[in-house]
Amino acid sequence: MKAAPTLDGRIRIDIEDALDLAVLRAIVADAHARDDDLASRLAAGIDPDLAEDWDDYVLPELRGSFNAQLETIVGVLGKVTPGETFFIGREDAEAWFGGLNQARLALEERYHLSENEGIEEDDEVKSAGIRSHFYQMLQGMLLHFLMDGDAL
Amino acid sequence: MPESDTLLEQDTALDQPWNVVVYDDPVNLMDYVTWVFMKVLSLPKSVAERRMREVHEQGRSVVWNGGREEAELYTQQLQSHQLQAKMEKPGE
Numbered sequence: 097m098k099a100a101p102t103l104d105g106r107i108r109i110d111i112e113d114a115l116d117l118a119v120l121r122a123i124v125a126d127a128h129a130r131d132d133d134l135a136s137r138l139a140a141g142i143d144p145d146l147a148e149d150w151d152d153y154v155l156p157e158l159r160g161s162f163n164a165q166l167e168t169i170v171g172v173l174g175k176v177t178p179g180e181t182f183f184i185g186r187e188d189a190e191a192w193f194g195g196l197n198q199a200r201l202a203l204e205e206r207y208h209l210s211e212n213e214g215i216e217e218d219d220e221v222k223s224a225g226i227r228s229h230f231y232q233m234l235q236g237m238l239l240h241f242l243m244d245g246d247a248l
Numbered sequence: 249m250p251e252s253d254t255l256l257e258q259d260t261a262l263d264q265p266w267n268v269v270v271y272d273d274p275v276n277l278m279d280y281v282t283w284v285f286m287k288v289l290s291l292p293k294s295v296a297e298r299r300m301r302e303v304h305e306q307g308r309s310v311v312w313n314g315g316r317e318e319a320e321l322y323t324q325q326l327q328s329h330q331l332q333a334k335m336e337k338p339g340e
Contacts (some may be wrong), residue, residue, distance in 0.1 A: 122299075138330070139327070140333060141334050142335065142337055143334070143337070157328070158327060161328050187334065198277070198330070200275045201275050204273075204275050206336065209274075210275075235277060236277070244283070
């Protein structure tokens, strides 16, 4: 797989083979790596005085927003095949960034990757760590080339 | 205690300002957290970076303080950017 910024302000991703596509499709599977969803985890520590309102009004919005991010990714990856190229533009950059973040958060919570760095890992954890690093690399490109990263 | 004093205490409790607090996590990128603070809280870059460093180095940072409704809005927006944001009453 090749990923690079283009002159017209997009990220170009070349899917060279089926493995590349499988790695990208793992983003959505990894985002669901935990039984409880991200919105619930974020809301878990909210002040007890606010919890009821939060569950009724905020939680559904957060869920909708996080699901929409993943649907954007699924929509793009459902159309491409090995050997093809696709582009991520500014309009979809935040959705991709958010979907990748969901995947990294879920992997971290499931495998505790940051705590186990450098420790001998089994294949499942090692594979999760490699995917997480790849997602982080893509996030860096999105942030700095598409999401007003010049301001940073 | 006279009724008027009781009502005054209740009003004061409801009006007290809330802190919006962001907690550290091992996933969100430092530049991204700075970017979110600039976007959601309209902080200048230098202040956003300072708050991000507080989160990273001290484990948490109070990024906003004020009325409940605005605090709820900012907390929701920060959570929608997947940051560990909470509302706390000062002193908690």
